[in-house]
Amino acid sequence: MKKFFEEHSGVAIILIVIAILLLIVGSVKGLDEGTGKVNGSGVASIVGNAYSSAIDKFKDSFDNVLSGTSDGDNSNPTSGPNGEPLVSKTESQIGKYADIDGDGTIDGIIFADLIIGGSGKYGPSGMGTYTIPTISSSKSYYISQESYTNKLGGTAEVLTPIGTGEDRFYIMSLNNLSGTYDWYNAAKGNMNDYTTTTSQEFGKGKDNTTTMISKWDSKAYGEQNTCADHKDIWGQIKTQANNGWFVPSRQEWAAFAGQLGIAKSNYSSKGLSGWYWSSSQYNPNVAYNIDLYNGYVSNDHVNGINYVRLATTF
DSSP: OHHHHHHHHHHHHHHHHHHHHHHHHOEEEEEOTTTOOEEEEHHHHHHHHHHHHHHHHHHHHHHHHHHTOSSSSSSSOSSOTTSOOBOOSSSOOTTOEEOTTSSSOOOEEEEEETTTOEEEEOSSSGGGEEEEOOOSOOOEEEEEEEEEEETTTEEEEEEEEESSSOOOEEEEOSSOOSSOEESOGGGTTTOTTHHHHOOOSTTOHHHHHHHHHHHHHTTTTSOSOOOSSOOBGGGTSHHHHHTTOBOOOHHHHHHHHHHTTOOTTTTGGGTOOSEEEEEEEEETTEEEEEETTTTEEEEEETTSEEBOOOEEEO
């Protein structure tokens, strides 16, 4: 036996080394389709899984670049989905158009930029004053169309949102609702809670609209659509309101006209009508309107008739 080992010791050592290497290196038995991990043992398995992880990280990074995001959750985009440039966060974007869902349809024109804010006065009376508040951060926006032309704002870029965050812009629809409307015909003389029901402030048009639809639904100020010729606003805009659109407040209308340079000399050529309802009450009989025909913010009895144009944020 001793002689055998002496004669074959070299072979034995080689076999032992091979056995140790096999234990260290291990073997690869396949890829787990559920986890993406390499099945097996030893170094082969470790190296395989390291390569698998590296490939996954590269894929995630590549996907983020394609989508314009930096961290995979779309919260910090660096460009639009096809590499479009993002708009400045220090320069006003008022007067540009909005495609709020990226479907190629132009939804409105920007009349307030909350990153910039602002204040002013439309017309000679105090009813035309407005203050646009500011926010410190917002979602991002990219230029989805380089050029779009409409008579309301001429030719300008189109912006579309990307990522998460607060809405930066207020936009006005490019079109009126069809026809003219009473504010709430039966409400004349019945709006004794007007000081607490609606607000004149910028940023309150959406709340006003929600409140007045609820009031109208419950007949809080009287029967609905009591005029045979013109319907009340609030029963006609429910679908739009459910999608985020609203009747602008007094200050929102003043800001629209003031920020976009609307005047009695040009409103008609811009596709606007002479008189529009706001969502803000003035007294138990009256609600504010904007009188573009004469160039100022005014008011009208709630059983009078005006045009309606809706706004939203994005």
